[in-house]
Amino acid sequence: MRYCGSFMKLLAIETTAPVGSLAFVRDGELVRDWPLPTEKRSAATLAAELQRALRAIAWAPKGIQLVAVSIGPGSFTGVRIGLVTAKVFAYAVGARLLGVNSLDAVVENIPDSYSPLIAIADAQRGEITAKVFEWDSANGWQTREQVALVRPEDLVNMLPSEETFWFTGPGLYKYREILGNQSRVVPEAFWNPTAVGVAKVAWKRFLDGQSDDLWTLKPIYYRPSYAEEKRLSR
Template identity: 40%
Template sequence: MPVLALETATLVSGVALATESALLAEWKLETTKTHSELLLPHIEMLLQAAQVEKQQLQAVAVSLGPGSFTGLRIGLATAKALAYALGIPLIGVPTLEALAYNCPAPGLLLSPFLDAQKGNVYQGRYRIENGRVVEAQPPRVIAFRTALEELIAAG
């Protein structure tokens, strides 16, 4: 049974269908159009392309941020409405933690960034321990230059 995943924390609109063992389909698009214009059509296109009916979904996963306030609101509202309408679980996924999870480098400090505008970034720090992401520092907004200086000093 697939899980529908929604990513709206940044300018990139992302939807995916995955099972525990495989990515079934994925759609990502960066455009000037807003998530409110594209998210539902993207979900519909993805389900059709993967030949999955909404009723087959096991859960809906959605990015929790940090990120674009409006984008996150649209993603969260859409995910909550779908989960409620289909009677399936809603799973919140911290955005920076998910980025760290994609870099399985045990023993290293992982520090994903997202653009927070005006020379700032959203930054978290994580370590991979026993195959799990462990938060070393909670997400924060920091000047990009300062974040780099801190990472260089930390070695």
């Protein structure tokens, strides 16, 4: 991965998928892709792993100018842990902050031969959230349509019959059989968001002059968590 002409250090955090990761980019080059442990994750364990990674690559925290983080859809706990860590770190070192949709991060690593492409995430209770992408030769993957909440079988019925769509995203682990046969599913290696994908999306947005407000950036949730719904129903 190369970001031409940049001398900025970028930290990317991805914790929405079962296998999280960190990515470190310097002077336009990927310095390290750092997988996170798969055991139970918390803000404290993520912070400790981030410190270990920084020591391993000999980076000073204050040398990082941009922090990118996946903000969902995905695991409620994972999204919150990643976003809190990114905000605290960015505030502490004075870095800019960018939130990235995890489905955008998924498709960023997928070859253009899989266009048009639908990335899905499990939204629980028999529903998914989905984004439809198509490849643009000048700008890469572009969002064509977004579906907030839908049953997977209804999504299949909504698709135009004259087009052949490919499927990707972590929602395939649960709904693969409903959404498509083997010929319409990208290789499993491309199903999950990665910190490298987060970094790629964030860099494009940064070059367009975008950044997010540290105090107002929120996770992408399409429904409250079970715990929140239970609390609100009291």
